[in-house]
Amino acid sequence: MTYCSEDASIVKSLVAATCILDTLHVSFTCHMLYYYLITNYGVPTSLEYIVWSFPATALVNSLVIIVVQL
Numbered sequence: 001m002t003y004c005s006e007d008a009s010i011v012k013s014l015v016a017a018t019c020i021l022d023t024l025h026v027s028f029t030c031h032m033l034y035y036y037l038i039t040n041y042g043v044p045t046s047l048e049y050i051v052w053s054f055p056a057t058a059l060v061n062s063l064v065i066i067v068v069q070l
Contacts, residue, residue, distance in 0.1 A: 017067050025060045028053040 031053040040046035 014067055021060055021064045028057040
């Protein structure tokens with residue numbers, strides 16, 4: 001039994017925003033893991049630099065926390 005048709009539009013928007021932000025979070029995490037574990041495998045000097053997706057992951061995760069707490 002679903003009651004989504006009775007939900008307010010703001011609730012539907014928050015659910016959509018959470019899904020989109022979670023998808024971005026997973027994409028950025030996959031990019032970060034691919035960069036460090038596949039592209040730069042065996043290159044320890046690559047750990048000296050932070051790939052762009054690492055801070056982006058933290059930002060998106062913070063946005064997810066804010067949206068969920070609303």
